[in-house]
Amino acid sequence: MRIGRCDDMRKKVVIIGAGLTGFSLASELAGEFDIEIIETKSYLGGRASNTYDRKMDDPVPIGPHVFCQSYSNFFSFLKKIGAHRHIEWERQVFLEIIYKGIHHKLRFFNLPAPLYVIPWIVTYPFMSVADKWSNLRMISEIYFASESQIEALDNQNALEYMESRGVSERSIDSFWRFMALSLLNVSLEICSAAE
Numbered sequence: 001m002r003i004g005r006c007d008d009m010r011k012k013v014v015i016i017g018a019g020l021t022g023f024s025l026a027s028e029l030a031g032e033f034d035i036e037i038i039e040t041k042s043y044l045g046g047r048a049s050n051t052y053d054r055k056m057d058d059p060v061p062i063g064p065h066v067f068c069q070s071y072s073n074f075f076s077f078l079k080k081i082g083a084h085r086h087i088e089w090e091r092q093v094f095l096e097i098i099y100k101g102i103h104h105k106l107r108f109f110n111l112p113a114p115l116y117v118i119p120w121i122v123t124y125p126f127m128s129v130a131d132k133w134s135n136l137r138m139i140s141e142i143y144f145a146s147e148s149q150i151e152a153l154d155n156q157n158a159l160e161y162m163e164s165r166g167v168s169e170r171s172i173d174s175f176w177r178f179m180a181l182s183l184l185n186v187s188l189e190i191c192s193a194a195e
Contacts, residue, residue, distance in 0.1 A: 010032075010033060010034050011032075011033050011034070012033060012034040012035075012036065013029055013033040013034070013035050013036070014035075014036045014037075014038060015035060015036070015037045015038070016038050017037075017038075017039060017046060018037050018038075018039035018041075018044045018045070018046065019044075019045060019046020019047055019048060020045070020046060020047075020048045020074060020077070021046070021074075022037055022039075022046070023037075023077060024073045024074050024076070024077035025073070027076075027077050027080050027081070028073060028076070028077075047185055091108065092107060092108065093105045093106070093107060093108075094106040094107060094108050094120075095182055097126075097178065099174070102125065102126075104123075104124065104125055104126070106123075106124075107119070112143075114139050114142045114143055115139070115143060117135075117139060120175075121135055121171075121175065124174075124175055126174045126175070127168075127170055127171055127174055127175060128170065130168065131168045131170045131171040131174075132171070134166055134167050134168040134171050135167055135171055137165050137166055138161070138162060138165040138166075138167055150194050151194060152194075153192065153193035154192045154193070154194045156192075156193040157188065157189055157190060157191060157192065157193060158176070158180060158188045158189075158191040158192065158193045158195065159172065159188035159189050159191075160193070161193035162176060162188070162193075172188065176188060180195075
């Protein structure tokens with residue numbers, strides 16, 4: 001974000017990205033600043049938009065579909081644009097996984113990050129007990145990390161971080177790869193360990 005002076009002496013804010021975060025920030029600052037939003041894509045919405053299947057020309061939703069209660073700016077934005085009345089929130093099932101014909105539902109748990117992941121790992125049917133235990137060091141390290149320690153993890157990708165903390169290959173392949181793609185729309189190889 002770049003801040004400068006405008007002709008009317010109000011500060012100007014340049015927001016990079018016309019996705020939900022950019023629009024949420026713009027709606028918070030709209031009364032106080034001149035705002036310019038810059039987007040490199042030819043469409044608005046970022047990850048909350050659709051892409052199109054090249055062969056069938058069908059819309060493929062790629063948007064974020066999981067929002068945590070702590071996203072207060074996002075919920076404020078939804079109210080400002082009147083969208084909050086048109087959204088149906090899932091209160092029970094977080095994600096449904098189908099693997100080798102077996103259905104498994106990850107449910108919501110009102111636990112602080114990263115502890116909400118523990119019930120998912122414990123009940124996940126596609127890993128052995130040893131695979132589940134291999135996550136303990138990583139989760140406890142993240143839980144007790146300071147904000148600056150978490151930010152420092154931006155220098156490493158999630159896959160390297162997990163491997164260095166002893167998370168099993170089976171746990172990474174059957175659980176964490178799915179979670180990164182489902183929630184962040186990126187692979188572990190390019191996902192920041194801080195995420």
